[in-house]
Amino acid sequence: MNMESSEETLRKLSLEAEQCRRCPLWTTRRRVVFGEGPVNSVAMMIGEAPGREEDLTGRPFVGKSGRLLTEMMESAGISRSEVYITSLLKCRPPNNRNPMASEIKMCAYFLDEQLRVINPSIILPLGKFASENMFLKFGLSLMPISRAHGKPFEISRGKVIIPLYHPAVVAYNPNMRGVLEKDLLFVSKIIKDKKAGL
Ligand code: URA
Secondary structure, eight states, rough: OHHHHHHHHHHHHHHHHOOOHHHHHGGGGOOOOOOOOOOOOOOEEEEEEOOOHHHHOOOSOOSHHHHHHHHHHHHHTTOOEEEEEEESSSSOOOOGOOHHHHHHHHHHHHHHHHHHOOSSSSSBBBBBHHHHHHHHTTTTOEEEEHHHHHHOEEEEETTEEEEEEOOOHHHHHHGGHHHHHHHHHHHHHHHHHHHTTT
Protein backbone atom coordinates (compact mmCIF):
# COMPACT_ATOMS: atom_id res chain seq x y z
CA MET A 1 0.00 0.00 0.00
CA ASN A 2 1.47 3.40 -0.87
CA MET A 3 1.44 6.41 1.48
CA GLU A 4 -1.29 8.26 -0.33
CA SER A 5 -3.70 5.39 -0.23
CA SER A 6 -3.00 4.80 3.48
CA GLU A 7 -3.78 8.44 4.17
CA GLU A 8 -6.96 8.14 2.15
CA THR A 9 -7.97 4.96 4.02
CA LEU A 10 -7.48 6.71 7.37
CA ARG A 11 -9.34 9.78 6.19
CA LYS A 12 -12.33 7.69 5.12
CA LEU A 13 -12.20 5.77 8.39
CA SER A 14 -12.26 9.00 10.38
CA LEU A 15 -15.31 10.17 8.41
CA GLU A 16 -16.94 6.84 9.20
CA ALA A 17 -16.11 7.31 12.91
CA GLU A 18 -17.75 10.73 12.85
CA GLN A 19 -21.03 9.09 11.84
CA CYS A 20 -20.62 6.12 14.21
CA ARG A 21 -23.61 4.96 16.25
CA ARG A 22 -22.28 1.50 17.14
CA CYS A 23 -22.53 2.13 20.88
CA PRO A 24 -24.63 4.55 22.95
CA LEU A 25 -21.76 7.01 23.45
CA TRP A 26 -22.81 8.82 20.26
CA THR A 27 -25.75 10.26 22.18
CA THR A 28 -23.56 12.15 24.68
CA ARG A 29 -20.42 12.96 22.65
CA ARG A 30 -19.76 16.39 21.25
CA ARG A 31 -16.89 15.45 18.96
CA VAL A 32 -15.46 12.12 17.85
CA VAL A 33 -11.75 11.92 18.72
CA PHE A 34 -10.36 9.69 16.01
CA GLY A 35 -6.62 10.21 16.48
CA GLU A 36 -3.82 12.18 14.86
CA GLY A 37 -0.29 11.81 13.60
CA PRO A 38 1.67 10.72 10.55
CA VAL A 39 0.36 7.66 8.74
CA ASN A 40 3.92 6.30 8.52
CA SER A 41 4.59 6.66 12.28
CA VAL A 42 7.02 4.17 13.79
CA ALA A 43 5.23 4.46 17.14
CA MET A 44 1.57 4.57 18.06
CA MET A 45 0.25 5.62 21.47
CA ILE A 46 -3.10 4.25 22.56
CA GLY A 47 -4.90 5.89 25.46
CA GLU A 48 -8.16 4.98 27.11
CA ALA A 49 -10.87 7.39 26.03
CA PRO A 50 -11.33 11.09 25.33
CA GLY A 51 -11.92 13.38 28.28
CA ARG A 52 -13.69 16.73 28.44
CA GLU A 53 -11.22 18.82 26.44
CA GLU A 54 -10.74 16.11 23.83
CA ASP A 55 -14.54 15.86 23.43
CA LEU A 56 -14.69 19.63 22.89
CA THR A 57 -11.79 19.88 20.45
CA GLY A 58 -11.88 16.52 18.64
CA ARG A 59 -8.15 16.03 19.35
CA PRO A 60 -6.55 13.30 21.53
CA PHE A 61 -4.60 14.12 24.68
CA VAL A 62 -5.07 17.88 24.80
CA GLY A 63 -6.44 18.10 28.37
CA LYS A 64 -4.49 18.10 31.63
CA SER A 65 -3.08 14.56 31.15
CA GLY A 66 -2.39 15.25 27.51
CA ARG A 67 -0.42 18.41 28.21
CA LEU A 68 1.60 16.54 30.80
CA LEU A 69 2.19 13.69 28.38
CA THR A 70 3.28 16.04 25.59
CA GLU A 71 5.69 17.86 27.93
CA MET A 72 7.18 14.59 29.19
CA MET A 73 7.51 13.16 25.67
CA GLU A 74 9.27 16.25 24.39
CA SER A 75 11.70 16.30 27.31
CA ALA A 76 12.48 12.64 26.63
CA GLY A 77 13.32 13.57 23.03
CA ILE A 78 10.11 12.26 21.44
CA SER A 79 8.33 14.78 19.25
CA ARG A 80 4.56 14.57 19.59
CA SER A 81 4.32 15.12 15.84
CA GLU A 82 6.27 11.93 15.06
CA VAL A 83 3.89 9.65 16.94
CA TYR A 84 0.38 8.58 15.98
CA ILE A 85 -1.88 9.18 19.00
CA THR A 86 -5.29 7.68 19.56
CA SER A 87 -7.34 5.91 22.24
CA LEU A 88 -9.33 2.70 22.68
CA LEU A 89 -12.58 4.66 22.58
CA LYS A 90 -13.15 7.45 20.12
CA CYS A 91 -16.00 9.01 22.12
CA ARG A 92 -16.02 10.37 25.66
CA PRO A 93 -17.73 8.26 28.31
CA PRO A 94 -20.03 10.53 30.39
CA ASN A 95 -18.24 12.04 33.40
CA ASN A 96 -15.03 10.28 32.34
CA ARG A 97 -16.19 6.95 33.72
CA ASN A 98 -14.16 3.87 32.80
CA PRO A 99 -14.78 2.43 29.34
CA MET A 100 -17.21 -0.51 29.34
CA ALA A 101 -16.13 -3.82 27.82
CA SER A 102 -19.00 -3.58 25.31
CA GLU A 103 -17.85 -0.10 24.20
CA ILE A 104 -14.25 -1.25 23.78
CA LYS A 105 -15.45 -4.21 21.72
CA MET A 106 -17.65 -2.12 19.44
CA CYS A 107 -15.04 0.58 18.98
CA ALA A 108 -12.23 -1.94 18.26
CA TYR A 109 -13.18 -1.83 14.59
CA PHE A 110 -11.58 1.62 14.30
CA LEU A 111 -8.47 0.85 16.34
CA ASP A 112 -7.89 -2.42 14.48
CA GLU A 113 -8.01 -0.55 11.18
CA GLN A 114 -5.66 2.17 12.48
CA LEU A 115 -3.20 -0.52 13.59
CA ARG A 116 -3.47 -2.29 10.24
CA VAL A 117 -2.98 0.84 8.13
CA ILE A 118 -0.27 2.53 10.22
CA ASN A 119 1.40 -0.77 11.09
CA PRO A 120 3.60 0.73 13.84
CA SER A 121 6.72 -1.12 14.99
CA ILE A 122 6.22 0.20 18.50
CA ILE A 123 2.79 0.05 20.14
CA LEU A 124 2.54 2.12 23.30
CA PRO A 125 -0.62 1.44 25.28
CA LEU A 126 -1.12 3.99 28.05
CA GLY A 127 -2.63 2.60 31.23
CA LYS A 128 -4.30 -0.59 32.32
CA PHE A 129 -7.23 -0.69 29.88
CA ALA A 130 -5.21 -0.11 26.73
CA SER A 131 -2.39 -2.42 27.87
CA GLU A 132 -4.73 -5.30 28.67
CA ASN A 133 -6.49 -4.77 25.39
CA MET A 134 -3.29 -4.90 23.35
CA PHE A 135 -2.00 -7.93 25.28
CA LEU A 136 -5.25 -9.78 24.53
CA LYS A 137 -5.26 -8.70 20.88
CA PHE A 138 -1.73 -9.97 20.32
CA GLY A 139 -2.09 -13.17 22.40
CA LEU A 140 0.19 -12.21 25.32
CA SER A 141 -0.53 -13.32 28.89
CA LEU A 142 -2.00 -10.53 30.95
CA MET A 143 0.13 -8.95 33.65
CA PRO A 144 -0.36 -5.92 35.87
CA ILE A 145 0.83 -2.62 34.46
CA SER A 146 3.01 -2.25 37.56
CA ARG A 147 5.09 -5.16 36.20
CA ALA A 148 4.72 -4.63 32.47
CA HIS A 149 5.41 -0.89 32.16
CA GLY A 150 8.52 0.17 30.30
CA LYS A 151 9.30 -3.35 29.03
CA PRO A 152 9.26 -4.37 25.38
CA PHE A 153 7.07 -7.38 24.55
CA GLU A 154 7.80 -8.76 21.10
CA ILE A 155 4.64 -9.58 19.14
CA SER A 156 6.30 -10.37 15.83
CA ARG A 157 9.70 -9.82 14.23
CA GLY A 158 10.75 -6.23 14.95
CA LYS A 159 7.38 -5.31 16.45
CA VAL A 160 6.95 -4.59 20.15
CA ILE A 161 4.37 -3.49 22.66
CA ILE A 162 5.76 -1.28 25.44
CA PRO A 163 3.08 -0.56 28.05
CA LEU A 164 3.30 2.80 29.81
CA TYR A 165 1.51 4.28 32.79
CA HIS A 166 -1.31 6.60 31.80
CA PRO A 167 -0.27 10.25 32.33
CA ALA A 168 -3.41 10.74 34.49
CA VAL A 169 -1.64 8.56 37.09
CA VAL A 170 1.21 11.08 37.16
CA ALA A 171 -1.24 13.99 37.28
CA TYR A 172 -2.80 12.47 40.43
CA ASN A 173 0.43 11.17 41.92
CA PRO A 174 3.51 13.28 41.08
CA ASN A 175 5.71 10.59 42.67
CA MET A 176 5.05 8.50 39.56
CA ARG A 177 6.57 11.11 37.26
CA GLY A 178 10.06 9.65 37.46
CA VAL A 179 8.76 6.22 36.45
CA LEU A 180 7.02 7.53 33.32
CA GLU A 181 10.02 9.76 32.50
CA LYS A 182 12.36 6.79 32.64
CA ASP A 183 10.05 4.67 30.46
CA LEU A 184 9.70 7.48 27.91
CA LEU A 185 13.49 7.83 27.71
CA PHE A 186 13.66 4.13 26.90
CA VAL A 187 10.90 4.52 24.27
CA SER A 188 12.77 7.49 22.79
CA LYS A 189 15.85 5.31 22.30
CA ILE A 190 13.82 2.48 20.74
CA ILE A 191 12.14 4.94 18.33
CA LYS A 192 15.56 6.32 17.30
CA ASP A 193 16.95 2.80 16.81
CA LYS A 194 13.96 1.78 14.68
CA LYS A 195 14.26 4.93 12.56
CA ALA A 196 17.97 4.19 12.08
CA GLY A 197 17.01 0.70 10.93
CA LEU A 198 18.66 -1.01 13.92
N1 URA B 1 -6.95 10.18 28.05
C1 URA B 1 -6.96 9.27 27.07
O1 URA B 1 -6.77 8.09 27.33
N2 URA B 1 -7.16 9.68 25.81
C2 URA B 1 -7.32 10.97 25.48
O2 URA B 1 -7.46 11.29 24.31
C3 URA B 1 -7.29 11.89 26.54
C4 URA B 1 -7.11 11.48 27.81
